[in-house]
Amino acid sequence: MNYNLIIITGPTASGKTALAVKVAHALNTEIISADSRQVYRGLDIGTGKDLREYYINGCLIPYHLIDIVDPSENFDLFCFYKRFFELFRGFLSRRKVPVLAGGTALYIHSIIARYRLLDVPTNNSLREEVSHYTMEKLTDLLKSLQSELHNITDLEDRERLLRAIEIADYRIKNPGVRAMGEDIDVKPLIIGTYWERPLLKERITKRLLERLKEGMVEEVKTLHEKGCSWERLEYFGLEYKYISLYLQGKLSYDEMVKTLNIRINQFSKKQMGWFRKMEREGFKINWVDKSQRAIDAIEIAQKVTGKKDSYF
Incomplete structure (x- = not known):
């Protein structure tokens, strides 16, 4: 098959961004983010938005749908779907194969399953x-x-x-209102980053503690001081929700860390549930483990471009 889209996805803390950057560099292409929270400016540590990751060998890999709206603005599935296809049409016209990378499974499923969506106003x-x-x-x-x-x-x-x-x-x-859909033929090569559950749990815990040391609590506090309500912060879920509860005095620090760690692990299981659903629907996910990721990145580049030289 002539793929026109590479999708790199997987559960949280599984190394999606690092692999996506390697693949994009190998293909001389760009990354489209499929992360429902990294679109928001200021949501950095809690979402794992480290823009330094997008540099490889001193070169910046172009990225899209990151830091595009303020926390006070809404960005939902419809917004993502519309923005993705605007970008995708541009890539097709330039004969480039973009890399769609992220763990928001609903966003990814909307693209490969060809959702038809409504632009629904607030009621x-x-x-x-x-x-x-x-x-x-x-x-x-x-x-x-x-x-x-x-x-x-x-x-x-x-x-x-x-x-x-x-x-x-x-x-x-409004049964007569026509939903928006795209007739563009998406031909995805889907790569999933895989870790055995015990190892993934260790990675999640280690990453959480590192982010707390990096100032994640201070990030949430700053967002609130700049006008982001506690309710809005809780809407962003996980790190922002439970740190907000801690800052409001509703949880102790230890309770916050313990509960957050449990919830992130539960979230990773839900993500895997989405991926299993995709596979049941006939979408092939090529799972790669940590030992073969660099090799697989090269093979992906070769499949898409036909080039046989080594990129790394």
Whole structure:
């Protein structure tokens, strides 16, 4: 197959960015981020956004969809989908094969499964109507509005749950509205970064402690001081949620670290659930472990370009 897109994905803390940079360098191409939080300016340590990683041999690998909106702005699946295809069309016209890299499985699935999406406006009257609902009641409402839940994380955060209800309600009330879709033929080569579960758990714990030492708590505190509400920070999930709870005095430091470590591990399992779903749907994921990643990066370059020389 003549691939026109390379996707590098995998669970959190599995080395996706490092591999993506090697592949992009080998192909003389660019990276499109598939990370739902790295789009936000100022969300750096907590999202693992280290732009120094995009340098290889002193050269900057061009990247897209990183640091493009403020934390106060909304950036959802529809925004990603639209921005991705704007970029993708440009790559096709230049005969380049971009690297889509990240762990937001919903974003990746939307591209390979050819989602058709609606640009749904905020429904303030609906939000006011359900403002007093408990999370359980909101979940029941969402389930009554749509038979299948695409993203289970919608049930874990009030803002995400409200947005999912808005979209489901809009679909019911506007059945004639045409969803946006793309007719561009995406031919992806999907690479998954794999670690055995015990090793991945160790990596997650080590990375969490390193980020705390690097100033992750101070980052969240600064975001709040600059006007980002606690509610908004909690919406960003994981690191931002539990550090916000700690800074509000709702968790002790040790409770925050322990709970956050557990939640990140649970999140990595959910990511793997998404990848298994993709495989069941017929999307082949080429899993690579730590011992073969550099070699596989070269092989990927050769498959796409036909070049046989060594890049590293």
